[in-house]
Amino acid sequence: MTRVTLRKVVKKFGNVYAARDVELDITRGELFTLLGPSGCGKTTTLRIIAGFEYPDSGQVFFDGEDVTYAKPYERGTAMVFQNYALWPHMSVFDNVAYGLKVRKLPKEEIRKKVLEVLDLVGLRGLENRYPLQLSGGQQQRVALARALVIEPRVLLLDEPLSNLDARLRVRMREEIKKIQKTLNITTIYVTHDQEEAMSISDRVAVMNQGKILQVGTPQDIYFRPKNTFVATFIGKSTLLQGRIVKKDADKILVDIGGGTRIAGKLASDSEINEGDEAILVVKPEDFLIEPPREPHNVLEGLVEFSMFLGSFTQLRISIANQNLKVFVDPKKEVKPGSKFVVYVRVDDVLVFPRISEEGAVETA
């Protein structure tokens, strides 16, 4: 169990920032996820922790020890690569035993440990196979076993499930979480899949363009996004543009054009004044088709488009020249072109000031 700290880490490739003043404090035994779109710098940050890249400035600490420029083989981290990187010329046993052989453990102990860890990942009996004789899921387990067997200070997982099919992905992430909790290893997990991040992590850091935009528990990130990028990246939320008409202590009234006014709640840590431009964020599942008891808005628009997705139907509703993304009961029949009324609680409408904050997304 190791505590990993990144302090003001900066890494540039040419003119592009892969890490921009990255500050992280990952506590012992935590499963911490770096989440962001491709190219946001999450993998680079992971590779800096592994020692495959060195930062242009800033420091990396393991339990307070500065390892910024330590070689990869001096760090005691273990990484599971996106493509697994199982050596094709070695059997499953030799792949898993590699790290132990490097550490010059006695033969008997190596054997014992390898079989133990293969048990843990459910691959006992396949130790004489070669990687190419295994399925994708089995290869994934070998890669995990190879990393776990050395009892690393820090376990690093770089999009480990992205090459698996959807069902296997769900099963593997449950297993990874279970194993991680059993062994209690500090684990850093990189993914671009927000659902995966939500389901597996103790804490999540959302990254974009090399910057950490928000760090928090999955609930924090989901319910209390700090900016519009996090809000849209996590919740597939609808964004609406408008102007502040009235600001009260408990709610803010925003004109989104065409005489339509929506009441919402100021997002945490934001400041905003009457007359300012604002962006409203609403999650698609927060639109209701029956009026709730709490204070709410009533919105009437035109159904532009309806798409049946199984467990729900997604609608696009046009209102004041802007679009709402709404999830409704799939059994409810909705005709495109018809009028449609939705309700949304005041507390479910987040109001952000429209500023050009780093990494924020403008509405389309």
Place this chain on the structure above:
Amino acid sequence: MRGSLRHLDSVLALMIVFSLALFFMFLILPLVDMISLPFTFTIERLVSGARTGYSLIELFSDPKLFRTYSTTEPVRVAQLGTATLVNFVGWNFGVIPNTLIIASLVTLNTTILGLIVAFIMARYEFRGKLLMRVIAYMPLLMTPFVNAYVIKKLFSFDGLFSYVMNTVLGLPFKINVDGMFGVILTQSMAFWPIVYLNIYSSMMMIDPSLEEQAENLGAKGFKLFRSVTLPLSLPGLAAGAAVVFIFSMEDLGGPIAYGFYDVLSYSIYSNIKAAQNIGEVGAYVGALSIILLALALTIFFGIKKYVSLRQYAMLSRGGRWVPRARKPGVVGSLVIYLVVLPVMIFTAMPQIGVFITAFSERWSRAYPEGFTLEHFAGILTNKDVQTGLTNSLKYAVMATALITVLSLSSAYVAARSRLHTLNEIIDMISTSPLAIPGLAIASGYIITFTSWPFRGTLLDPLSAYGPWLLVVLAYTVRRSPFATRVIYAGLQQIHVAYEEAAMNLGASRLRTLATVVIPLLGLNVLSGALLAFVYSVAESSVSVTVGAVKTEQKPLTAVMLDFLTSGRLVGLQLAAAMAVLIVVTQLLIIFVTNVFLKQRYAFIGV
């Protein structure tokens, strides 16, 4: 830069230092030394007016090097008994124009033939295609010097061709090819497959949909070829033609066989030979070598640039990639079977002839006669041959060991180090020996290593130690690009994550190399080493110059040249038998690399 330096570890640093040091000592230093020599004399001459050494000024006023007139008539007709003898001799404008004329005409001939054969092979499906493919490889079998002698015999006034025309067909003609034309003929026959193979691989990389699109828009036949196929094959054509031009300039076999001495290669060779007696080599050799080197490097880098700008043929991906091949029509079939195939068989005749000669009792008339194994017995008992054979094997084994380490180092650094400028430098230096004429290296070596501070050391070829070490190093430098290219290609197939995974688990760079990289590269290293070995055995430029200064250290190719030029009885047959040994080794290695190791580039030969 500072950030990249952090990725260096001692093993990587050692690899960089080793490759750079070896190439610096045994490629760059001798060449720079050689280049500077005539300049030094020129400056001395200009400053003091002293007449020391050979300066560049003389180079341009020497009638042996430049003439505005030819001393020979290209075609002469004479009466020989009842027949008319047509002598194809060619011109002689002096060393430098001759070299350029020969190289240009050889490049032109080989390009035309190479283009036609490549097009037929890439776009037509017909009976006997496999046979044609095999025949096309035959001129690439390495029969140093001997093939030139065989061609000369075939085309002399009492050779096979005159015999067939005059005696068999009863025509009142005999022909005799000699001088410059002989050299051009020999080289064209030997080098055309290089152009063919390069164009062929270019054509196979053209996305079939590009041609289909053009056809779809109405282009067909020659219009399609000229507007789409040819432009997209140009990179291969240019690369092949450039290699042929350079090979032609440094070829010694043709000029020696035909006694056509007024070319750069022979002038350098004979001056180095002469230097053995006086113990040092003059600036004259340096001056000639500079011209050879300058021409070769200009072409090499020009082509490299051109090719890199035009690598667009393989841009598109996806879809069906079945190269287009169709059955030829009547005219096409006639051209293939009656024109192209006979020409190809004709170009394979020297190699066939070498085999026949090696097993024949004598070749005093139009064709070889009698069957005997005596020459093989002869070379196995002949002391000179035995010495040459053992020497060549020794040198080649030592060079191969060095090449393996060198090409692993330079390919690994070029593929993996994060010091990008350095990667490019190492990549450039390690492939440049392909373009640097062996004779330029030979004269550079003699200039550098016979003088201070190397005089009298193990590196001095004229010292009591003899030239063996220098020959090994020359083989190493000259033949390493073959292995480097194969290993580099292999490294590009190995994902970096394999190495990162090992280092992540605690393995040092050395351990990662030993347990992950080299096992995964295994076949590439092995086939690179085998290629380097066979090309080392067949090396001629350095072997017959630097290698020949001490009798008991002569390599096989130098012994072969002695047998051919000494006028001894059955010298040709004995040399042919030695060539057969080399060819059999080559075939064996090609078989192993192609069949067992599944490597395709073993034969490209450039």
